[in-house]
Amino acid sequence: MRQLELMGINQLLAVIRREPAESALRERALRRCLDELIEVEIEWRIDYRHLNLGHHNVSTIAPGVGGGGVTGRVDHVMEAAERFRYACRWRNMAKALLGHVNERQRMALLLTGYAIPEQRWALNAGGDRALLEAIKQGSRGLTQGEVCGAQRIIMTRLGYPMGAGQTVFQTAEALRNSAKNARKSLLLVVGEQARLTA
Helix, strand or coil, X not given: CCCHHHCCHHHHHHHHHHCCCCCHHHHHHHHHHHHHHHHHHHHHHHHHHHHCCCCCCCCCCXXXXXXXXXXXXXXXXXXXXXXXXXXXXXXXXXXXXXXXXXXXXXXXXXXXXXXXXXXXHHCCCCHHHHHHHHHHCCCCCCCHHHHHHCHHHHHHHCCXXXXXXXXXXXXXXXXXXXXXXXXXHHHHHHHHHHHHCC
């Protein structure tokens, strides 16, 4: 069997369905699948959220087709392809999954998922100002403490309104605890989703 870290969401769900409930492998697959779904949500919020899906008057896939403005005809298949080209069943599952926790826990999950400490080599040394600039440029090679300190900027990148509130998590420990509680409740939901997607 392949390593869980190399499996996609579909394969992880298959492992979850196949293994007995008390299996350590199933538990690891549940955690890995939850991590992947949170990553899908973060990527969608950072990369695709701003594309205003479904609001184009012409197709970028096939110039001259789709909007009706150029040829006078509307190609409904091309319109649907344009509207949903970034749609992903895993994003819909991730969105539904995050709907099972309250807003504070959702923020904690997104913030803890945002940090990728393994990418620390990508950050330049230069103090707090350089760190904030790196975050604004999209660097995710952060520790949990750095994420907690820059949570306003990161939450803005993730689509939360700018200045919508004060600092939600005062310490990195509070951030970790909230995310841990949310993960605990969502593992059951991921297991149920695996059963339903069979």
